[in-house]
Amino acid sequence: xxxxxxxxxxxxxxxxxxxxxxxxxxxxxxxxxxxxxxxxxxxxxxxxxxxxxxxxxxxxxxxxxxxxxxxxxxxxxxxxxxxxxxxxxxxxxxxxxxxxxxxxxxxxxxxxxxxxxxxxxxxxxxxxxxxxxxxxxxxxxxxxxxxxxxxxxxxxxxxxxxxxxxxxxxxxxxxxxxxx
Numbered sequence: 001x002x003x004x005x006x007x008x009x010x011x012x013x014x015x016x017x018x019x020x021x022x023x024x025x026x027x028x029x030x031x032x033x034x035x036x037x038x039x040x041x042x043x044x045x046x047x048x049x050x051x052x053x054x055x056x057x058x059x060x061x062x063x064x065x066x067x068x069x070x071x072x073x074x075x076x077x078x079x080x081x082x083x084x085x086x087x088x089x090x091x092x093x094x095x096x097x098x099x100x101x102x103x104x105x106x107x108x109x110x111x112x113x114x115x116x117x118x119x120x121x122x123x124x125x126x127x128x129x130x131x132x133x134x135x136x137x138x139x140x141x142x143x144x145x146x147x148x149x150x151x152x153x154x155x156x157x158x159x160x161x162x163x164x165x166x167x168x169x170x171x172x173x174x175x176x177x178x179x180x
Contacts, residue, residue, distance in 0.1 A: 017132055020086055020131070020132055021065070021067045023090070024064065024090065024093075024125075027090060027093070031097045059148045060148070063129055063132075066141060067132050070138060070141065072136065073135060073136055073137030074137070078137050079134075081134050081135075082131045082133065082134030082136070083131065083135055085130050087131070089126070089129075092124035093125060093127075093128065094124070095124075096113050096121040099114055099120075100121075108171055114178070115178065116180075117178065117180055119159070122149075123180070126148075126152075129145035
């Protein structure tokens, strides 16, 4: 088995969580190419939102890179729970992309998973991060995942303001009924 010691507590191994990060990257890359509308979405970005976008991108790549060095939890129940939560996140993420891509171009997405979550792609990615946190048993990774989630709330609010301007009262009614 390939294993290189990077430090006493940090090892690179085939048994690490890199497989979960790689799986997410594969799913997100394929979906971005297969569903062009998902890639074309643009929002009005204020300087504050641009700042959060930069922080978000750095956090995104760090949160996907760190599992390369993180072993699965020694507690099998925690590991299995984490993998299940990870796949639930993948399903939420893919459902968000799918329902966004099939919605009418002049109407906001409010069908399928969008009846439960206003931002299913963000929620799906957060659930993916929670799954990695559980599978690794890392409280530090969990803390960074929560910080990443709150950083994305700024982006979500920007998207909602844009949609209120574009879709008016219909979107305001939608965000009153769909809380998360």
